[in-house]
Amino acid sequence: MDFIEVALKVSPDFADIFTAEMGELGFDAFEDTAEGFNAYIDEDKFDQRELDNMLARYAGYVTAEYQVQKIERQNWNTEWERNFEPLFIGGQVSVRASFHEKPAEAKYDIVINPKMSFGTGHHETTTLMIENQLTLDHQGKRVLDMGCGTGILAIMAGELGASEIVAVEIEDWTVENARENAELNGYGNIDVRLGGAETIEGDQPYDIILANINRNVLLDDMPAYVAVLKPAGTLLLSGFYTEDLPALQERAEELGLTYVSHRTKNNWVSAIFKNS
Structure with missing residues (x-):
């Protein structure tokens, strides 16, 4: 199964709102960008009319632009390896990909290879x-x-x-x-x-x-x-x-x-x- 990436340009004030709205449309993975965020969905679940209708409801409040591209499943690793940054949560928990080094100060160390999962x-x-x-x-x-x-x-x-x-x-x-x-x-x-x-x-x-x-x-x-x-x-x-x-x-x-x-x-x- 291939995926659809929607690269959305939107102000930070509306990024969280659109993330939630797109979650309701079936998008289940998101990554922040300098201009907004990228959202991902299974190709067979993507309905551009639903997306356009959702954005139209906010037309009087914010300007939003997007681009759509298909990502082959086998290329997903390249996408997240390029963008995945390790995290340190609560002063105790390291969350990293398998290609990152474990932080010495981590009490708990979790390795995640997401493969499009949220x-x-x-x-x-x-x-x-x-x-x-x-x-x-x-x-x-x-x-x-x-x-x-x-x-x-x-x-x-x-x-x-x-x-x-x-x-x-x-x-x-x-x-x-x-x-x-x-x-x-x-x-x-x-x-x-x-x-x-x-x-x-x-x-x-x-x-x-x-x-x-x-x-x-x-x-x-x-x-x-x-x-x-x-x-x-x-x-x-x-x-x-x-x-x-x-x-x-x-x-x-x-x-x-x-x-x-x-x-x-x-x-x-x-x-x-x-x-x-």
Whole structure:
């Protein structure tokens, strides 16, 4: 399967808004550029009319230009090797590609070869999730990562001592990539599943559930998460904006969860909730 790259020129004030909007259209990998950002989507999912209609809704507020090109899957490594920069998160976590050296000061070291999957740590939501994970006791815990992308959060759970980890993704090639990254980091025992919330129905309860997806999916699927969350278990969410937090909090409280805390970065949010 080949990919479509949309190189969007837009002001920083609207970059996050368009990232979220394009996520709703099926784009699932993004990289910042000097003039805006590039977004990527499977070729068979790309609908230029949907993209044009979305941009037209903002025509009176911002000027946006874009260019489209097809990227062959086998050439993706060249693209991300050229642009992938190593990260250091929370003063403890190194996130790097296999061709980068491990920082000597890293307490945790995660190697990610993304292959078009979302979750290299460069997006604010992934960084926020990892920062929140660092505050949670994972030792010996059973952990679920919904919308796992590259598998970075599941791998982080392993680094923090989780004993059982399940990761779920809706794209077969993303599942393949998450499994490869899990193996690369020594966590080949992570159970990576293809599908959505239906794949966890009837599972043994989890101590920690991680879900970095988007506002609408989180609102729709939160009951499925709570159904397999242990009493006093933790639900950690991201993929939404500051203005969306009240809706997520209201939904969580309807399901018997208690808001604990949240952190923000560039208007993106990661929030922690506790089960009763």
